[in-house]
Amino acid sequence: VGIIGVIFAGAGVIISYRHYGSEAGFYILVGTSALAALALFFSFRSGAWLRFANKSAIDSKVNEGITASLQEGEEGITLSTLKPFGKAQFKNAEYEVRTLGDFLDVGTKVKIVSIRSNQIIVKPLIKQ
DSSP states (O other): OHHHHHHHHHHHHHHHHHHHHHHHHHHHHHHHHHHHHHHHHHHHHHHHGGSSSOOOOOOEEEEEEETGOOTTTTTTSSOOOOOSEEEEEETTTTEEEEESOBBTTTTOEEEEEEETTTEEEEEOOOOE
């Protein structure tokens, strides 16, 4: 909406130059610029922009504290495609996991390689 307003204001100034001449066009340009500057000044001063500001913050983390029940070497199955992040199931619970760079399809059996700072790293389970 702001961009369209600037385009219309510019178009109005150009049209005033063409239809009313240089002197009238100049006064309209100065008036439009002054009104735009006053509008910006008072909108910042009144705090009107604070209504549009995002004041919330996300302070949660993925898998925070829920990896305590898991151990390295446990086996599970992927619930989504891992590219390299995705979801896998271990002990009937769903976790967000990461591979070491592999892309794995849904339903692939995986094994936990390591758990670092609530990040679960898995690799595909190869049957022998």
